[in-house]
Amino acid sequence: MIDLDFMAEAFRRLIQGVPLTLELAALSVSLGLAIALVCAMALHYGHRGLTWPIRAYVTAFRGTPLLVQIFFTYYGLGQFRPELQALGLWGFFREPFWCAILALTLNTGAYGTEIIRGALQSVPYGQIEAARACGMTRWLVYRRILLPIALRLALPSYGNEIILMVKGTSLTSIITLLEVTSIAQQLTSETFRAIEVFVCAGAIYLAMNFVVTRIIGSIEYRLSAHLRAAPDLVALPAGGGSA
């Protein structure tokens, strides 16, 4: 029933979409992280003129489907071609790749803002107090105390967000980007063997997400060395004697 030769061939074709999928995910996650850091710090700083627009941005992007956001960027903004041409931005909005990057970045930026804001809030206040008592300026407190602790606290949730983004790149197949899902669809319409093709594609995504999980896990492990119990350097004699 299952044709292994066909599966191998499908796998070879699908693998060709992996670089684009990874490129989309890596670019949008890193740009989104920058947005998230800035927005979360602004929310934490708490100036009213800043919090209001950021809240609106976060609510809008967390409350609507990513697919709507992608279509809105690509087709919706494409409607204003003369205006965009006048602004010199048409070269950007004409390319499905950059529209996808823009939509994915703004989407993950909104989720990331909430994650990092929560992490900043859960930094124990004593740490900030101690830094102030040492005479650190506000910026120095951010750089040396708040951000390092918050980023470590945020890491598990941010790992989930990265996985959601790797999965989210599959939606860009709908605006004609040739990544893994898009190739899977092509293969299906050529061969009518949906199950084999989509099982292969699913395995590729699972493998990518497995690697992401492992990387995040190892970063988390390295950053929490001071929270683990010290290893027993000297094995105590069994039965317990005086040390």
Add this chain to the structure above:
Amino acid sequence: MTASDLLDLLGPGAGGWGVALLRAALVTFSLALSGFAVGAVLGGVTVFARLAGGRAAAYAARAYITVFRGVPDLLTIYLLYFGGSAGLTAIGRFFGAQGFIGVPAFGTGVAALGIIAGAYQAEVYRGAYLAIQRGEIDAALAFGMQRGTLLRRIVVPQILRHAIPGLGNVWQLVLKDSALISVTGLVELMREAELGAGSTHEPFAFYACAALLYLAIAASTGSLIRRAERHSLRGVRFG
């Protein structure tokens, strides 16, 4: 395009898409709700298999959770839609039918959303189960409660209470995922917006309108969920 043009385009009058969009929003809502309900059943069965089942059942439950949380939702939907149609066509051919048999779009959508939501809900229920105090179960056993009574009176009510915030997140996820069902041709909110954008060449207005309707559904159901959470915590002491 002026404001009154926009009102004509998206309003309820003749030539306006208002009624069609609202009806499509209703389809989106019922699609998401049915998918969420199917997911509740699947998630419940899965968490039971993972926590109380034998080794094989627990293993299968973990595999289900890992696969459907790790694979893009769009891929799951394509698999069910194209795979389901291919399966039905093969069965049809076996009985002598000719040509392609498609699966019903709404049913496929509910099944796909249910399978995805089930994997997420299983994890929510598991976390909620782990949050139950051991002492409560010990106390119930000390009273001589049987397994069924223990589940019904102590475990399940508390799982539901602890699970409400997590279930709220899954609901928002399912609601947004329902937009992906538009690829099967089912006329829900996203597809209706696409149709409107295509036939009027006003994609900006239609996708903005769809986004606002999604936001409205998300916000109103979100406030309902927060009320349910407050209600569920009315007997809990803090501090």
